[in-house]
Each structure stands twice: as C-alpha cells, then as structure tokens.
Amino acid sequence: xxxxxxxxxxxxAGHLIRRLNQLxxxxxxxxxxEEGFDLTPVQFAALDAIYANPGLDxxxxxxxxxxxxxxxxxxxxxxxxxGFVVRSISKSDRRAREVRxxxxxxxxxxxxLPIVSELQTEILAGLDxxxxxxxxxxxxxxxxxxxxxxx
Amino acid sequence: xxxxxxxxxxxxAGHLIRRLNQLxxxxxxxxxxEEGFDLTPVQFAALDAIYANPGLDxxxxxxxxxxxxxxxxxxxxxxxxxGFVVRSISKSDRRAREVRxxxxxxxxxxxxLPIVSELQTEILAGLDxxxxxxxxxxxxxxxxxxxxxxx
DNA sequence: CATAAAAGGTATGTGTACATACCTTTTATG
DNA sequence: CATAAAAGGTATGTACACATACCTTTTATG
Numbered sequence: 491x492x493x494x495x496x497x498x499x500x501x502x503a504g505h506l507i508r509r510l511n512q513l514x515x516x517x518x519x520x521x522x523x524e525e526g527f528d529l530t531p532v533q534f535a536a537l538d539a540i541y542a543n544p545g546l547d548x549x550x551x552x553x554x555x556x557x558x559x560x561x562x563x564x565x566x567x568x569x570x571x572x573g574f575v576v577r578s579i580s581k582s583d584r585r586a587r588e589v590r591x592x593x594x595x596x597x598x599x600x601x602x603l604p605i606v607s608e609l610q611t612e613i614l615a616g617l618d619x620x621x622x623x624x625x626x627x628x629x630x631x632x633x634x635x636x637x638x639x640x641x
Numbered sequence: 642x643x644x645x646x647x648x649x650x651x652x653x654a655g656h657l658i659r660r661l662n663q664l665x666x667x668x669x670x671x672x673x674x675e676e677g678f679d680l681t682p683v684q685f686a687a688l689d690a691i692y693a694n695p696g697l698d699x700x701x702x703x704x705x706x707x708x709x710x711x712x713x714x715x716x717x718x719x720x721x722x723x724g725f726v727v728r729s730i731s732k733s734d735r736r737a738r739e740v741r742x743x744x745x746x747x748x749x750x751x752x753x754l755p756i757v758s759e760l761q762t763e764i765l766a767g768l769d770x771x772x773x774x775x776x777x778x779x780x781x782x783x784x785x786x787x788x789x790x791x792x
Numbered sequence: 793c794a795t796a797a798a799a800g801g802t803a804t805g806t807g808t809a810c811a812t813a814c815c816t817t818t819t820a821t822g
Numbered sequence: 823c824a825t826a827a828a829a830g831g832t833a834t835g836t837a838c839a840c841a842t843a844c845c846t847t848t849t850a851t852g
Binding site for chain 1: 648650651652653654655656657658659660661662663664665666668669682683685686689690705706707757758760761764765766767768772773775776777779780781782783784785786787788
C-alpha cells in the first residue's frame with residue numbers, strides 16, 4: 491500500500507491517524523466511565539501535569555501537554571468546577587494563574603492512573619507487545635521530527 | 642519504554658496518538674490553505690466519499706468515513722454552504738438525503754486531491770519510506786482489530 | 793394490516809481544538 | 823525611565839466529535 495496519487499483516502503496516513511484517535515478516545519472514555527470516573531483524556535493529561543508540577547501556570551501546562559492556551563483555559567475551568575483544582579494569581583507575575591490539585595483531585599488522579607495505564611494496551615489490542623513497542627517508537631519519531639520539542 | 646504503571650503520561654499511546662492527530666490536522670490545514678483551499682480534513686474525506694459514490698445518503702457517508710451521523714450532518718451543511726454539494730430527498734426512502742457534488746465540488750476535489758496525497762508524506766516526515774509503510778501497516782492492524790470494519 | 797421496532801436526520805448540549813482579538817502585566821529597548 | 827513588544831489569560835467564533843432526545847418514515851412482527 492504505497493502512498494501514490496491513486497491511494498484511497500481511507501488508506502491515507504491522515505485518515506488512519508484520525509480513526510486511531512477516535513478509537514483511543516473511545517477506549518479511554520468507556521473504560522474510565524465503567525470505573526465510575528468522569529474525566530476526558532485531556533482533563534486527565536492536565537491533571538497529570540499539575541500533579542507532577544504543583545503551582546504550574548496555565549501557559550506552562552499548555553506547553554507540557556501540547557495544547558493551545560485557549561483550550562487549556564476551558565479544560566482548567568471544568569477541572570475547577572469538578573473541584574479537582576484551584577487557581578490562584580501568581581505573586582511573582584500577576585498575569586499568571588497558578589494551578590494546584592485539591593485533595594479530591596489528588597485522590598481522583600491516584601485512583602484513575604492505574605486504569606489509564608492499563609487501557610493503553612487495550613487501545614493497541616491489535617498488536618502484539620513487540621509491535622506495540624515498534625508503534626510507539628515510530629510515533630515518537632514522527633512527533634519529534636515535526637517539532638523541536640520538550641520531552 | 643514499556644507501558645508500565647510508571648510510564649509518563651506523555652509516553653502513553655493515547656497521548657502520542659492525540660499529538661499525532663494534531664500534527665496531521667495542522668499539516669493538512671497549512672498545506673491546503675497555502676494552495677488557496679478552504680477545506681478541513683473531514684470535509685475533504687466527505688467530498689471524497691461523495692465523489693466516489695454519487696447520490697450516497699448521509700448515513701452511508703458517515704459509515705464510510707467512520708463518523709457520527711450528527712457530525713456528518715454539520716459537515717454536509719458546510720459543504721453545501723460552500724456550494725460543493727447538493728442534497729435531495731431520496732425517492733425510494735423519504736427519510737434519506739442523497740448527496741451529490743456540484744461542478745464546483747468536483748473541480749475542487751480534482752484540484753486538491755494531489756495536494757492531499759502529497760502531504761501524507763509530509764505528516765510522516767520523520768520516517769523513511771520503509772518505516773512509513775511499517776507505520777501504516779501497524780495502524781491498519783490496530784483499527785481492524787478494534788472493529789469488524791469496512792475497507 | 794396494525795403496531796412496534798428500527799433507521800435517517802435534525803436539534804441540543806458538552807467538550808475539545810485553535811485562530812483572532814483584546815486586556816493586563818511584564819520585559820526589552822532606546 | 824518611557825514606550826514598544828511580548829507574554830498570560832479571557833472572550834468570541836468556527837468546526838469537529840459524539841451522546842441523547844426527538845420527529846418522520848420504513849421495516850418487521852404478530
């Protein structure tokens with residue numbers, strides 16, 4: 491299946507990637523809801539970044555998980571509504587909002603993390619362990635090539 | 642990088658896939674806009690499905706490109722506003738809306754297809770041709786495993 | 793053939809995703 | 823040190839993405 495001008499759209503990388511993302515999101519939502527959680531993949535990613543870096547401001551959170559600052563604003567809004575984080579104005583920079591987990595947020599994160607870790611394998615269920623490893627390596631290579639980036 | 646409970650979120654499959662999709666969408670939008678087109682990846686996918694199957698109804702289009710019928714409704718709305726497609730009530734089933742390309746839609750599709758084909762390689766720029774092939778094969782395997790599906 | 797179930801679409805609501813514009817605050821520059 | 827440029831956030835607008843509810847029409851079943 492070469493990427494010639496004759497290739498069907500459904501065989502193109504972009505289309506396959508979109509479907510992969512659909513699949514990934516669906517597995518995440520179904521599995522976590524089954525366990526009684528109410529978090530989206532993005533909300534979980536933000537929670538993770540804040541857990542690892544208490545007091546991080548929104549711009550830094552956005553950069554860490556590769557998001558637009560406008561998007562992250564809304565995500566933090568919803569995490570705040572759910573009582574998982576609190577925002578406070580930074581003393582060193584009055585423009586910045588520092589974000590921290592509440593006890594509820596920390597507890598939720600601790601409880602959901604093993605489930606999220608586990609469901610990663612479910613997303614890649616079509617691949618054996620060696621292929622899963624291969625897949626991850628290829629994706630990391632693609633992402634790194636596309637942007638001089640962080641992690 | 643095994644997927645252990647200790648794995649960082651940014652190394653998890655779900656997160657990598659989300660970033661891949663971001664990248665893919667960005668390349669699509671930037672390249673096609675550079676060439677003067679105003680189409681999203683989803684709009685292009687719909688256009689392709691209609692091009693290949695004139696008179697297809699919305700439910701069938703949605704199934705072909707793996708979308709929710711509610712989402713496809715909006716996508717077709719916008720393609721109609723741009724003058725690329727027309728909708729008509731099916732004679733054999735008055736619930737169904739048959740969708741067809743206009744001359745403008747056909748011309749736009751013909752002109753944008755080579756650009757979209759080309760940009761697929763740009764998305765996977767970090768991989769050599771053999772790895773790109775490997776990547777596509779792995780993704781197809783994942784998607785097929787996740788759903789008894791069409792193509 | 794009457795009625796229930798199913799299917800095609802639209803409407804509504806939530807949540808990304810991001811561009812652009814805007815306001816405030818900070819930093820850089822002359 | 824005044825002012826411009828840059829950075830942090832919010833607001834607004836467009837476009838997915840999908841769940842749920844709802845209406846209409848078709849199909850299945852007794």
